[in-house]
Amino acid sequence: MFWIFPNLLWVLIAILIANFLLLFGLLLLFEGHVPKLTSGRKKLLLGVLITNFLLFFGGSINPLVLNEQLHRRIDPSSLLEPDSPQISVVNTKFEKVLLFAKNRTEIPDNVESPRIYEIKLIEAFVWSHVKYKSDFIQYLAVDHLATTSEVLDSKRDDCDGRAILAGSLLLHRGYDAWVFVSWTHWWVEVLLEDGSTLQILTQRSNNPWSWYMKFNDAERVFRGSRVIGFILYNFLLASLIPFLLPRLYGTFPRDVIFKFFLLLFLLLWLIPLVSLLVFRFFAS
Numbered sequence: 001m002f003w004i005f006p007n008l009l010w011v012l013i014a015i016l017i018a019n020f021l022l023l024f025g026l027l028l029l030f031e032g033h034v035p036k037l038t039s040g041r042k043k044l045l046l047g048v049l050i051t052n053f054l055l056f057f058g059g060s061i062n063p064l065v066l067n068e069q070l071h072r073r074i075d076p077s078s079l080l081e082p083d084s085p086q087i088s089v090v091n092t093k094f095e096k097v098l099l100f101a102k103n104r105t106e107i108p109d110n111v112e113s114p115r116i117y118e119i120k121l122i123e124a125f126v127w128s129h130v131k132y133k134s135d136f137i138q139y140l141a142v143d144h145l146a147t148t149s150e151v152l153d154s155k156r157d158d159c160d161g162r163a164i165l166a167g168s169l170l171l172h173r174g175y176d177a178w179v180f181v182s183w184t185h186w187w188v189e190v191l192l193e194d195g196s197t198l199q200i201l202t203q204r205s206n207n208p209w210s211w212y213m214k215f216n217d218a219e220r221v222f223r224g225s226r227v228i229g230f231i232l233y234n235f236l237l238a239s240l241i242p243f244l245l246p247r248l249y250g251t252f253p254r255d256v257i258f259k260f261f262l263l264l265f266l267l268l269w270l271i272p273l274v275s276l277l278v279f280r281f282f283a284s
Contacts, residue, residue, distance in 0.1 A: 051235040058135070059142030072145045079164045080179070080217040081148035082171035090152065090165075091172055094125055116198060119170070119190055123200040126166045131156045160186040163201055171217055182210040183230055189214070 053059060057069045072079055081087055101121060133156040135144040146154070148168040151161040163179050163186035170177035176191040180199075187201045212226030 047235060051231070054142055054234050054237075055231065058144050060144060061140050065139070065141075065144070069141075069145060072147075075220075076145070076179075076181075076213070076215050077217050077220060079145060079147050080168050080171060080215075082168045082217055084149060084168075086149050086152050087168050087172045090129075090169060094122065094169065097121065097125060113192075115192065118173075119175070119198055119200060122166060122169055122173075126162050126169070126201070129155065130162045130165055132158060132162075134158055159201065162186075163188050166201055167216070176216075178214045178216050180211040181213040181215075183212070183233055 056073060057066050058073075060066060060069055098118060098121060130151060135141045135158055138144070138154070138156060143160075146157055146161050146164065148164055151157050151165050160181075166188045167177050167179045170188065170190060178189050178191075180187050180189055185203050187199055187203075190198045190200070192198060210226075212223050212230050214221050
C-alpha cells in the first residue's frame with residue numbers, strides 16, 4: 001500500500017511522536033504531582049527520545065546542522081540538484097568520458113541499448129568520483145544527508161551521497177530516475193523507454209521490495225508499512241542504549257542528569273520541530 005500524501009504523512013507521524021514525548025516529558029519534570037516513573041519507564045522514554053533524534057536529525061552531534069538535517073528529511077527531494085551549475089560541470093566531464101568510451105570500446109553484446117550502456121557508465125563514473133567514507137567519520141553522525149553540491153565538494157560520502165549524485169546526473173541528462181531508500185541502503189532506479197527499469201548502485205543483499213521511500217526532484221512516495229517498520233527498527237536499536245547503561249555504569253543515571261538531558265531535548269529540538277512541521281503543514 002502506498003500513501004499518496006507524503007508531506008501529510010510525515011507531519012502526522014512527527015506531531016504524534018512529538019506530543020507523546022512532550023506529554024511524558026512534562027509528567028517526568030513535574031513528577032511531584034504525578035506518580036513517579038520507574039527506572040524501566042525512564043529507559044523506555046530515553047529509547048523513544050534517541051529514536052526521534054535518529055529519525056529527524058540522523059543522530060548528528062553537531063548542533064549547527066540539526067536544522068538543515070531536519071529540513072532534508074522532511075523534503076528529501078531538495079537533496080537532488082539536477083539544474084545546479086556544479087552538475088552541469090560534472091555532466092561536461094561525463095560527456096568526455098562517454099565519448100572516450102564510445103571511441104575506444106564497442107558496446108558489449110549483453111547490453112541491450114546504448115542508453116543502458118550510458119546508465120551503467122554513469123554508475124561507474126559515480127563510483128570513481130565519490131570515495132566511500134562513513135557518516136560517523138566524516139560528519140560525526142549516524143546518518144548525515146548531503147546535497148549534490150556537498151557531495152561534489154567533499155568527493156566522499158556513503159551510499160546515500162552516491163545515490164544523490166547519480167540521481168542528479170541522470171535527471172540532468174533527461175532520464176526518469178528515482179532514488180530508493182531502504183533501512184540500510186540507498187540506490188537509484190531508472191525507468192527505461194520500454195517500461196522496464198534498471199537499478200544501479202545496488203548491493204548483493206539489495207531487495208527491490210525492501211524500500212520504504214523513493215523520490216526524485218519533484219515527487220516523494222512512501223510505503224506505509226515499511227515506514228512504520230523503519231521507525232520500530234530504529235526504536236529497537238535505540239532502546240538498547242538506555243537498557244545497557246546500568247551494565248556499563250553500574251546504576252542508572254541519576255534523576256537530575258536524566259531530567260537535564262530530557263529538558264535539553266525538549267528545548268533544543270522537540271518544540272522547534274513541532275513548530276516547523278505545523279508551519280509547513282498550514283503553509284502548504
